[in-house]
Amino acid sequence: MDWQPDEQGLQQVLQLLKDSQSPNTATQRVVQDKLKQLNQFPDFNNYLIFVLTRLKSEDEPTRSLSGLILKNNVKAHYQSFPQPVAEFIKQECLNNIGDASSLIRATIGILITTIASKGELQMWPELLPQLCNLLNSEDYNTCEGAFGALQKICEDSSELLDSDALNRPLNIMIPKFLQFFKHCSPKIRSHAIACVNQFIMDRAQALMENIDTFIEHLFALAVDEDPEVRKNVCRALVMLLEVRIDRLIPHMHSIIQYMLQRTQDSDENVALEACEFWLTLAEQPICKEVLTSHLVQLIPILVNGMKYSEIDIILLKGDVEEDEAIPDSEQDIKPRFHKSRTVTLQHEEERPQDPDDTEDEDDDDTLSDWNLRKCSAAALDVLANVFREELLPHLLPLLKELLFHPEWVIKESGILVLGAIAEGCMQGMVPYLPELIPHLIQCLSDKKALVRSIACWTLSRYAHWVVSQPPDMYLKPLMTELLKRILDSNKRVQEAACSAFATLEEEACTELVPYLSFILDTLVFAFGKYQHKNLLILYDAIGTLADSVGHHLNQPEYIQKLMPPLIQKWNELKDEDKDLFPLLECLSSVATALQSGFLPYCEPVYQRCVTLVQKTLAQAMMYNQHPEQYEAPDKDFMIVALDLLSGLAEGLGCHVEQLVARSNIMTLLFQCMQDTMPEVRQSSFALLGDLTKACFVHVKPCIAEFMPILGTNLNPEFISVCNNATWAIGEICMQMGAEMQPYVQMVLNNLVEIINRPNTPKTLLENTAITIGRLGFVCPQEVAPMLQQFIRPWCTSLRNIRDNEEKDSAFRGICVMIGVNPGGVVQDFIFFCDAVASWVSPKDDLRDMFYKILHGFKDQARRRHRNQVGAGSPSGRRP
Helix, strand or coil: CCCCCCHHHHHHHHHHHHHCCCCCHHHHHHHHHHHHHHCCCCCHHHHHHHHHHCCCCCCHHHHHHHHHHHHHHHHHHHHHCCHHHHHHHHHHHHHCCCCCCHHHHHHHHHHHHHHHHHHHCCCCCCHHHHHHHHCCCCCHHHHHHHHHHHHHHHHHCHHHHCCHHHCCCHHHHHHHHHHHHHCCCHHHHHHHHHHHHCCCCCCCHHHHHCHHHHHHHHHHCCCCCCHHHHHHHHHHHHHHHHHCHHHHHHHHHHHHHHHHHHCCCCCHHHHHHHHHHHHHHHCCCCHHHHHHHHHHHHHHHHHHHCCCCHHHHHHCCCCCCCCCCCCCCHHHCCCCCCCCCCCCCCCCCCCCCCHHHCCCCCCCHHHCCCCHHHHHHHHHHHHHHHHHHHHHHHHHHHHHHHHCCCCHHHHHHHHHHHHHCCCCCHHHHHHHHHHHHHHHHHHCCCCCHHHHHHHHHHHHHCHHHHHHCCCCCCHHHHHHHHHHHHCCCCHHHHHHHHHHHHHHHHHHHHHHHHHHHHHHHHHHHHHHHCCHHHHHHHHHHHHHHHHHHHHHHCCHHHHHHHHHHHHHHHHHCCCCCCCHHHHHHHHHHHHHHHHHHHHHHHHHHHHHHHHHHHHHHHHHHHHHHCCCCCCCCCCHHHHHHHHHHHHHHHHHHHHHHHHHHCCCHHHHHHHHCCCCCHHHHHHHHHHHHHHHHHCHHHHHHHHHHHHHHHHHCCCCCCHHHHHHHHHHHHHHHHHHHHHHHHHHHHHHHHHHHHHHCCCCCHHHHHHHHHHHHHHHHHCHHHHHHHHHHHHHHHHHHHCCCCCCHHHHHHHHHHHHHHHHCHHHHHHHHHHHHHHHHCCCCCCHHHHHHHHHHHHHHHHHHHHHHHHHHHHCCCCCCCC
């Protein structure tokens, strides 16, 4: 029997729906409480579906809201709905998918896919056949409603639709959807393509079998007058380029011609989808071959797309020049995630750029939405990396015109172009840089803030070249102007200048030492000037400066300038303030650089870090015991504090001993090393290694407890945790000496397994090799028998690192082990020779060790050879 509502109950639900549209917070609170109460009654959900599907007299927003509340209930409690309620809801949805209102149709579609995604596709076998059947309806609303629902199901359950669990309904659905590519309604054509598009990336079997028909139908829609259809056609072609380029190659010339038009589409959403095509094509091996002849058309289109649109300028408040006094609104400030400390060897030729560190392709981060300007710039960047200098003949004539254009918007886009090609076209740009860099430095004082900010970014992309020239030519003028921009009256310019300066610091390193006083005056002055968001970027610039100039910062005059404002901020911030993250990171770099110069400030900083760790651990414990009463802690506080303690231990060395003696850090560290969160363990092991180097007297009593934990974390599933645990074990070996013997078996097998694993990252391989070497140095009898199992990968991973202490101790270890087990190296002796040859200047006693081994093997080989020749081989030839 059909369910009917009680009139009084219905009025109550309607009143609740009206109240929930009120902006008043108190009313909202009452509504939430009332909803909780009503959710105790199973048939409350019947009322909600009734309002959505049957009460045509009510206004659309109220009906739609009723459906959205029901959707949330389905999401949270569908499994506990009584069978009749669930059936009534499903039936109502299917009966009313063709409602006259497009808002109601869309709401019912959302409700259907929410039920389906609660594992109900299997339990609702009539859903897909009925929806597919409704597509044939003469009534437009029914056809459109059914398609809308199907599109949402395809988005939410694409894998399931292509699985045996449902008998592969796609085999019927894909051919069905393809029929609608020619439908007279653009909305329905658009739904049909959008549905099929969901299955391209997963290479669904049913689509792959119909791929040629699909592509043919797409081509037929190429000139569709509806922007939504064109957008979906472009999206399909971009995905096909990634997964079925073989099918597009025969038509590539015309596809490129089509995409050139679409990238200039009057509808920006279409243009953006089309512009993605160039980004994807650049990653394909055939890019150069198919695109070379089209560059002459493509480059001007991409360059044109890099101009700010009018709407961009409004959103960026491009006409507001001075805004430094306006406080930041909190939503301007992105949540910031701390990157835990990973120990790498101090031997790399250059600092590899972390892909996560790369700045956004352009510095419009308040417009963080991906837009045509950003996509065009990214496309030009990747194409510059493919075509290198070949791009320049198409670009240089345009650049000349843009960079000196009287209209600021055009000039600004030219500066962005110059930045976008910096990486790929650097070689070809070198002859022009002596003229361009001074021009860009001049643009730093342009009257338009957006020109000044993009000039900062572009100059940072050429920092490497600037630093390679005599400092007075470009470095000094660039630095002088950038420092002025750090104190700009526009916040966006301040931000761009700070980021650019941090990049310059990384490139210039100790070249900046002569200017330190001047640099610090500027950065410290900015402290008093900056609003919230830029203050966080300023911390980064100061931390990077400390990393780049190192101990040169340890001068009384510099410490006097820098430390008071940092400590003042440190004292102002509360323990629960997330601004502590960047400040702690900054102080960690400063402490490492200042070394003993940080001593006067270390006690309060150290104490606070210990407190932060202790507080977080206590909060985590309370949460684990009573999750309903307590909130889970933000463990980033603990991670950042552990990293700063590492910085203090590294910077202060043995001076940290008294601080450790007066605190319970070793007990806390024991807990942190066993935390469930990998990043906490990662930072704990880094700190353990640093404390081992700085004050082993406090670590030694804990070794028996710590070693088994280190052993279990030699698990390459968590690369950085494994890396830091490996490094810490190596440092402990060097302090323990022969007393390491009881612990060798806990770690050795795992280390040997890691060094032999394929695709192990370089840093982990190097650290593992060094630790195996150190382990063998202190306990050769235990490690040498396994020599043959690791000698080859050991040699290949350490041949590329510079001479340093760690390499020295590792090679001593390998020499001692060869002495114990020379047979273990025989098969791979050539690799050992190669590794020895990688030394530039080993210490005298290490050189002697090498000499003895090499000569020992040479003599042995000579003896073996003599014996063989003496015995004579049967054929008379030398074997």
